[in-house]
Every structure is written in C-alpha cells, then in structure tokens.
Amino acid sequence: MAQKTGGNARSRLHRIGSLFSNQYGRSTRTEGSGLEVTVVDTVREVGRDQWNGIVDRSSRGSVFHRYEWLDAIERGLEYTPKHLVVTKDGNTIGCMPNFVVGIEKTPFDRLSSLYPGFGGPLLPTDTDESLERVLEEVPNRCRGKTIVHQIRGLDMSYLRYNDALQSHGYRPYRRECRFLLDLTKGHDEIRADMSRSRRRGIEHGLDVDYEIVEEEITRENLRRFHRTYERVMDRVGGDVYPFSFFERLQPMAERLLLLTIRIDGEYAGGMLEVLDTEQDSVHGFFAAVPREYFDDHASELLYDHVFQWGIENGYETYDFGSTNTDFEDGVFRFKEGFGGRAVPVLVWERGCSPLWPLVKAGRALYWPYYT
Template identity: 40%
Template sequence: MTELTVSILDSIEDVNPNQWNNLVTQSDLGSLFHRHEWLRLVETALECEPRHVVVEKETNPVAVFPNFYDSIHVPGWHEAARSLPVRELVSVAPGYGGPVIVGDEDACLELAFDALEDLRGIRTLFHRVRTNDLGYVRYGKTFAKNGYRPVGVNCRFRIDLERPWEEIRAGMDADHRRRLRSMRDRDVEYRDEPIDAGSLEETYAAYVNNVERAGGVAFPFAFFAGLADLLADRVKVFTVLVDGREVGRYLYLLDEEQSTLHYYFAAIGDEECFADNPSQLLHAHAIRWGQEQGYRYYDFGGTGADYSDGVFRHKEGYGGEAVPTGQWQKGFSRLGWPAFRAARSLYRKSTY
C-alpha cells in the first residue's frame, strides 16, 4: 500500500495547478475559493504568506488544506493591526477554506492536523478555519478532537434558484417589493461589463467610493486586476442604468464547483444613486440571470449574525435562507491566545 506524505507549501506556485484544481473539482466540498487561481490571487495581490497543507499519494495530491498568515482583525484599527508583531493563520480569507479531500479521510485529516501543529508559535495567536459549505459539519468532531472550538458569529443569506422567480420575489419583504414595483415605469437597462482593465478601473473607482462611504477598508486595485488576469471566466459585472444614467454596479464570483453565484463587491459610486434603487434592481437581475444559467444558489455574502444590524436586516429582506458560516478556532500561542481571548470577550460585551 502506497504511503501518504504531508508537506506545507510556502507558495501555491510550488504545486501543479491542474493537479490541485482536479482535486478541488472532484471533492464535494471544493469551491472557487479553494482553486489554485484564487489562492494565487490572495498570495500575490494581497501579499499574504501561504502555509498550504498538502497530503500526497506518490506524487498526486489527495487532500489540501489552504492557509494564509494574516494580520489580526481589530475593528476600527485596520492599519494599526497590520503593524502588530502577532498574526493569525486563516483558511481562507478573503473567501472560504477548510480541508478538501478525495482520499482516505481519516488518514488525510490526521496528517493535516499534525502538520498544522508545526505552525504553532508565539507570533501566531490562533488558527481560524472559515467554511461556506454546511457539509463541513462532518468534520465537527475531528476539529473538536484536535482542540478547535466552533465560532458562530457570522452567517450568509442564500436563495435557492430552483424556485420560480415569482415565488422568490413574493418572499422578499414589503420594502424591497415596493422598490421594485416603483421602477416598472422607469427606463431600466442592464449592461454586462467586459472583464478588462478599463471597465474594472471604473468599477473599482465606484467600489472605493462605496466602501469609504460605509467606513470600510477597500481592497487594493491589484486584487481587481488579479481577478481579470487569473479568474476572468469566473467574474461577472452587472451595471444598471435608469433613464440613461448609470446608478450602480455589482461584481459577482461564479462558483461552478458549488453551483453558486456569489454577490461579492458593490460599486455604487454616489449616494444619490440610491434613490433609483440600484440594490434591488441589481439583485433581482442577477437572481434571474443565475436561474437562466442553471446555478443552484444565489449567495448574498457574509454578515454578522445580528438581527439588529442594518446589513443583516437588508440581506434578510430578500427572503433568503440564513446559513451559518462554519468556523473553528484553535489557539496557537500559549501566551498570546489567552490574552487575545480576554480582550475579545471585553470587546464583545461592550459592542455586541
């Protein structure tokens, strides 16, 4: 019987992309965010430091567990956090991760978790695993056995696109339905933007305005350029025009592995555009497009699991199913992890 071997890669460039993607495609839990191109994008455009665990049988990968070192998330202190001497190991952000296996699950998981132990250290506070498939619940006890604790503070809303459009629209809240009705007599046009440098520059400029208006931190343009370079066939940008004037764009990711259309970036440049209901129009258009293309799910993206939060309530209003974001954490620093947990507990008590 051929022995399995495990290694940790410092770059996704160290593995054959066809072999990697073939494993992702074959696995029930593989997604766009596990693909070689996405991991290369995160590594190069965001300058994240990879630590991908790979289990091989002879020279063929039978399990992968992608990870990156990243700065600790400190709300309101993004730039300051990047300069701290501590970090986290995350699988995967941006996006989602977790182990993807096509071989012997018991053996592959044991090797993968043993390899992760080699990444413990005083600088690395914890390992965080973010997943977007409820199927990862199959590994719940395995995570627990290896010292990981579940985290349940985030979720996503998704719509089953196998339902008829009229049923989906009827399931939206009264405000979203009213806004869609109010646009029936307007001249509404949708445009499918090319995934090239010129169009993405326009999309990016509107996206940055959108993020800054909300008080967030924008991705660098290199990330958008990388999408065009590495994943052009997995990106869709829709623009909506009302009475001949552009009022918004949304960028989507096409997750063929999970048959999911992911709403990913909003690019509504001017606040006055909201009077023409670009959010409702673009979501409705993309939902119907996803149905025509045969996707199973429309994913509104992640949000905090907080019924009083405006983003949560806005996404909930489209009538989608709330899906927990399966996350697990394990402390990797004996000194730093207890201190971090204590500080996080105080923060949650004062802000949640």
C-alpha cells in the same frame, strides 16, 4: 458572457510527484502509510492543473479553493501563503489552503483557511488519516506572531469534521451568517417571498430609465467598478481590497459576472459576482452603488437582475455573502428582505500560543457576542 460551464463535471486529476516535498518547507511522513504532508509557500509550486484537480475531485471543492482565487490573494493582497498538500506514494490526494492574515485590533496574526472566501481541507481520499496528518501539522505553521489557526467552512457539509476538529483543540464560534436564496423555485416565487419593502423597491425601480449591462472583465471595467466600490466602502467604514486584487482576478474571468447599472444614461454602480460552478452557487461578493442612486432603487434592480441571470444559467442558490448576526443591523435586514435563508458561517479556531487566550478574552470586550 460569464456563464456556468461544465456543471458539476469533475475533470481528471493530474498527478504530481512529491519531489517538491524535499524542496519546499517541511514535510511529515506517516510510517507505513505512504502519506506525506508538505507546506508550500505559493500555490504556483503545485501548479494550476494539479491543484484544481483536487478541487474537482472533492465534493466540498469550491471556487474559493481554486488555483486562480488563491493566486489572486497571493499576488493581489500579498498575504503569506502556508498551503498544506497531502501526497501518497508520490500522488497528490488532498490539500488545505492557508494564509497568514492580521487579527483585528491586535498586533498578532492568524493562519486562516481561507480568507477572503471560504476554505477548509479538501481530502477526497484517505480522508481520516489525511485529516489527522493535516491537523497535526498545523501548529508547526503557527509561530511567532501567528497565534491561532482558523477554518472557515463554506457550507454545512463541513460539520462532518466537527468532532475531529474539536478533538484537536478547535473550538467553534458563530459571529457571522449568510443568506442563501433558492433559485430553483423560480423568479415569480422569489419575488413573492420578498419583504414588502424589497418588492416595492423593485417595482418603483422599474419606473426609472435604467439599463443593466454585463461587462467584460477588462482592466478598465474593473477599475471603474473599483473606484465606486472604494467610495462606498469608505462611506460605510468597511475594509477596502486594493485594485491589485481585482486585477489579479482577471485569469478567472469565466467565473466572474460584472454587472453595471446605468440610470438616465449615467453610471450608477454595479456588482461583481463570483460564480461557483462546483457548488452551483452565485456569490454576491462585491457591490458598489453610491448613495445618490438609492432613491432610484439601483441595488434592488441589480439583485433582481442577478437572480434572473442565475436562474437562466442553471445555478441553484444565490449567496449574499457574510454579515453579522445582529437583526437590528441595516445590512442584515436588507439581505433578509430578499427572502433568503439565514445559515451560520461555520468557523473553528485553535489556539497555537499561550497568548491566544489573552487575545481571545480581549476580543470579547469589543465583540460581546464572540464565543
């Protein structure tokens, strides 16, 4: 069973030498401080224990910063990694994961920390100087078709870096939001705070002959879920992550919750949740319920089940994932109906090429609310 284990306990940081600074990419050293910033071309160059040690030490560390999530992106999505690692006197003290991903509707790329998921720098010690060195190194990683660096912070705590980021040319924009549901108030109050339509959906669904099962994270179960997920995303015109990404998530099975709903004995879809024990949150990253089960309220039943699961396993929030900020959008209204609190997704962008202002201006033509 995928359960929260260990709470907020921080494991001991495993130290590593900086010998890879001379083996991989370019490193920068600050004279007299002992600080070096190195780019590594895969998280595997650093190693699981060393990388996750930084995540465990940082108050802003999340499941999306962890070695296993980054490795799944590298191997399953084949995005080009450009991870920055900070060392001091031979000891690893910070990092910022980055991937090169395409900019929508253009031939150009962006360097993103982090996508998919949420990233940003993890600098638990020597923060001021480490942040300065990391931000100075970023333009060296944006060359050719890569014309902008983007940071997607997980929560409001990343506002602490806003002034430093803007002083280095980063500009915020707000095109996405997330709905966060407070699980600590208990299931009865969560139900009471839902919209009438969400409550009625759950009530009507309870009259259906249904069963919700927590599945093992096996290749077969992931494949079945992915087939339905692919159908649903094709119908709504969304981007589809390949099965190779889901398959590469298996090493982090203890941080995944795969739910299946059966109605009248037939498979009716499911949800793949990402468990963020660092931040005491359950992330609703992937949902797949075919249209033919909408009238049975399969989605409402799954969400209601995972809320109860999160409460029983000690999580504090349920995160519905990113959505646009248009109150007339159906996905926005559906998530809003569960009673969660809307919070902005914190994103900063820094142009690293003379082409960036042109691309940004063109982007505003098809995303009029982009700032």
